[in-house]
Amino acid sequence: MSTVAEFLVRAAREFRRGGYVFTGFHWPVLAARLAARLPGAPFAQVYEGGAICHGIGAQVPTSTTDYPAYADVLGFAGSTADILLALVWRCDRVVLDAVNVDLRGRVNATAIGPYDRPKVRLAGGGGAADAAAAARELVLLHGGNDPRRLVAEVEHVTAAPRPGVPVTLHTRWGVLDLGERPVLRQLTGAGDTDGFLAHLAALGVDTGPAVVAAPVSPAELTAARRVLTEAADRGYRAAAAALAEERER
Amino acid sequence: MRPPVCSVADAVATVGDGDCVYLGNFGAQLFAVADELITQRRRELHAVVASGGLLLDRLIGAGVLARATYAHCWSPVGPDPAWHFRRLAQAGDRRVVRHEVSLGMLSAALTAAAWRVPFLPIPAPAGTGYLTEDWPNGMVTTVDTPFGSAPVVRALAPDVAFVHVDLADEWGNGVIRSPVGEALVAAQAARRVVLVAEELADHDRVRAAGITIPGVLVAMVVHHPGAVAPDGAIGRYPRDVPAYQRLVRQAAEAGP
Numbered sequence: 488m489s490t491v492a493e494f495l496v497r498a499a500r501e502f503r504r505g506g507y508v509f510t511g512f513h514w515p516v517l518a519a520r521l522a523a524r525l526p527g528a529p530f531a532q533v534y535e536g537g538a539i540c541h542g543i544g545a546q547v548p549t550s551t552t553d554y555p556a557y558a559d560v561l562g563f564a565g566s567t568a569d570i571l572l573a574l575v576w577r578c579d580r581v582v583l584d585a586v587n588v589d590l591r592g593r594v595n596a597t598a599i600g601p602y603d604r605p606k607v608r609l610a611g612g613g614g615a616a617d618a619a620a621a622a623r624e625l626v627l628l629h630g631g632n633d634p635r636r637l638v639a640e641v642e643h644v645t646a647a648p649r650p651g652v653p654v655t656l657h658t659r660w661g662v663l664d665l666g667e668r669p670v671l672r673q674l675t676g677a678g679d680t681d682g683f684l685a686h687l688a689a690l691g692v693d694t695g696p697a698v699v700a701a702p703v704s705p706a707e708l709t710a711a712r713r714v715l716t717e718a719a720d721r722g723y724r725a726a727a728a729a730l731a732e733e734r735e736r
Numbered sequence: 737m738r739p740p741v742c743s744v745a746d747a748v749a750t751v752g753d754g755d756c757v758y759l760g761n762f763g764a765q766l767f768a769v770a771d772e773l774i775t776q777r778r779r780e781l782h783a784v785v786a787s788g789g790l791l792l793d794r795l796i797g798a799g800v801l802a803r804a805t806y807a808h809c810w811s812p813v814g815p816d817p818a819w820h821f822r823r824l825a826q827a828g829d830r831r832v833v834r835h836e837v838s839l840g841m842l843s844a845a846l847t848a849a850a851w852r853v854p855f856l857p858i859p860a861p862a863g864t865g866y867l868t869e870d871w872p873n874g875m876v877t878t879v880d881t882p883f884g885s886a887p888v889v890r891a892l893a894p895d896v897a898f899v900h901v902d903l904a905d906e907w908g909n910g911v912i913r914s915p916v917g918e919a920l921v922a923a924q925a926a927r928r929v930v931l932v933a934e935e936l937a938d939h940d941r942v943r944a945a946g947i948t949i950p951g952v953l954v955a956m957v958v959h960h961p962g963a964v965a966p967d968g969a970i971g972r973y974p975r976d977v978p979a980y981q982r983l984v985r986q987a988a989e990a991g992p
Contacts, residue, residue: 513815535839536762537915546974550812552763552787553975554914555968566916567762567786568843572859593863597810599826607826608865609817610788610809610836616861617840647863722813722977 488676488683490736491729492711494630494659495521496703497675498582499711501626501655503527506579509570509618510534512550513584514628517726520547521714525707531562533578535614537570539563547714547721556721571617581622583615583646585629585656587636590690592625592654592665595641612645619646625654627665630725634660634686658683661697668693673700739908739931741957747930748772750956751896754802756782758846758897758926761964762839762917763812765791766932768963769898774798784894786842786918790983793818796832797990805835805875805892807842813980819987836871838864841889843918845875848891850924855879860887897926899949900964902971904933905942908954913970916948923953932958934972 498518502508505528510519519532523543532540534551544557554561575581587595596611619625625648629636637658648654654665655672660683662673671687671694674680687694703711712733718726748769751757757773759766770791773781780802785792788806795801797820809821824832837845841858848856858876865871867887875890899919901910910931912919923929931949936959961972966979 512812534915536917549975549977549980550763550815552812552917553968554764554970555972555974558914558970561915561970564913564915566843566920567839567918568847568921571838571840572843599822609822609825610806610834612836612838612864612866613787613807614839616838616864616866617859620859620861620864643869644864647861649862722981724814724816 488632488659488679490733491630491659492708492715492733493675493703494657495711495714496707497662497700498628498657499525501580501582502530505530507531507533507577509575509578509581510551511583511615511618514630515582515584516548516551517714517718517723518582518628519543521711524710533570533574535567535570535618537565537567547717549721567614571614575618576621576623578623580624580626581618582626582628583619585627586631587638587641588627588629588656589638589641590665590669590692592627592656593641593644593647594619594627595643596645608643615646619648622648622652625652627654627656629656629658632659634683637686637690639690662700663692671697673698675700738906739951739954739957741936741959744768744772744932744958744960745776747956747958748776751778753778754780755895756784758784758894758922759791760897760899760917760922761912761919762786764900764914764964764967764969765789766898766900766963767791767965767967768960769932770795773800784892784922786839787812788818790818790980790987793820793987796820796824797987801832803833803835805837805842807837807839811980811984813977814984816984819984819990833873835873835875837875837889838866841866841872841876843921845889845892846918846921846925848889849893850921853891855888855890857886858889892925894922894926896928896930897922898930898932899923901931901933901949902969903935903937903942903945904931904957905937905939907939908951908957909939909942909947910949910954911942911945912948920949923949928955929953930956930958932960932963934961934963934969
């Protein structure tokens with residue numbers, strides 16, 4: 488399993504491809520912040536509350552509605568309808584957090600109970616359903632450390648892509664293409680990927696085409712740790728946990 | 737023509753038990769109004785809150801609500817659970833009727849009310865529980881017309897909408913400096929609108945800043961600096977992360 492910093496670097500490359508990128512809550516916000524500090528094509532972030540930002544703000548936003556944190560780079564300030572009903576289908580890609588995700592790229596934002604059959608679903612979809620349904624390309628970021636969060640079919644779908652839309656899932660173990668024929672494209676973890684591969688095999692994922700991902704550079708890692716540190720200071724519990732994990736390694 | 741300027745307490749005193757109340761704005765939530773609803777012991781309200789979060793959670797915990805329409809209900813800082821909501825959901829408690837909608841659905845429902853039509857077609861997120869499990873709880877259906885079939889969302893007209901603005905003038909014109917979320921269309925949909933302003937300013941300054949909420953919609957103006965804290969307001973104050981964390985701890989420790 489790669490570190491969270493390495494995961495974040497690879498996720499940031501999705502933004503560094505450039506264009507207008509609908510940026511969802513949590514990991515996408517942090518990946519975008521990192522991407523803006525690394526070489527790559529210019530990109531603009533599109534937020535569900537009605538914002539389009541060219542650049543990153545003075546502070547890590549605690550969420551995409553933490554407006555004062557990015558007031559200095561706020562360009563278009565419209566409405567949720569502007570973004571989710573009228574603009575998101577024009578975005579080059581949609582990047583969303585994926586706490587629980589299935590092989591077709593369907594997401595369950597929040598659930599309590601067993602991974603495959605959660606007993607209680609909590610509210611949390613927000614604009615992700617609208618954005619995913621309109622996406623031309625969907626990128627999902629799962630930064631957790633338990634591969635069982637990837638399941639054959641999620642119960643209680645909060646966001647789903649249209650059939651045929653390209654879906655990429657970034658995890659700490661690898662990068663997958665999801666859809667009718669899910670494929671492991673890259674292995675990103677070092678040494679301890681057996682459990683992940685066995686889980687994918689049990690799900691019927693084709694792992695044959697996978698190649699080992701190119702390593703991330705020291706400069707990229709330094710930049711990622713800086714983002715994680717800033718995020719931890721702004722209350723991101725996953726960022727604080729990632730930094731603690733790195734200290735223990 | 738010129739709406740009266742009053743306190744939060746005066747404005748909340750005009751809310752009746754059982755009213756449908758929109759509480760703005762998306763991500764800059766009127767905690768001052770929610771706290772006053774709790775203080776004045778309003779009951780059986782229908783809250784419409786796009787980013788429900790801790791504001792909606794506090795109203796649930798205080799027993800203010802009979803119904804809630806929302807798209808989120810968790811703390812954006814952390815993120816952390818909204819504990820009152822979580823306990824309600826886990827216990828299968830039906831005392832608060834819940835309508836969970838996507839943000840796009842909510843905007844469309846408010847737009848339908850603003851346009852005074854009974855429903856509006858929506859680009860419904862196919863394959864999600866919004867449609868397959870009826871999370872909107874009766875707000876969405878499919879209609880067949882000569883122009884084709886489409887999912888539609890029922891119009892949602894709040895009795896009163898509380899909308900946060902940075903500036904308000906003597907005509908009731910308001911300036912929102914952040915993204916608007918669904919605040920403008922909620923104001924257009926509501927039967928009555930209360931602006932809650934960080935600052936009162938003369939008309940020339942408000943006009944120069946760019947009017948977001950036209951005074952023709954507005955019944956009352958409240959001057960209340962810090963109205964959305966612990967959320968932040970552009971140019972005024974940041975989102976207060978420690979305060980958010982305190983609120984989560986309080987709700988977690990409140991118990992069932």
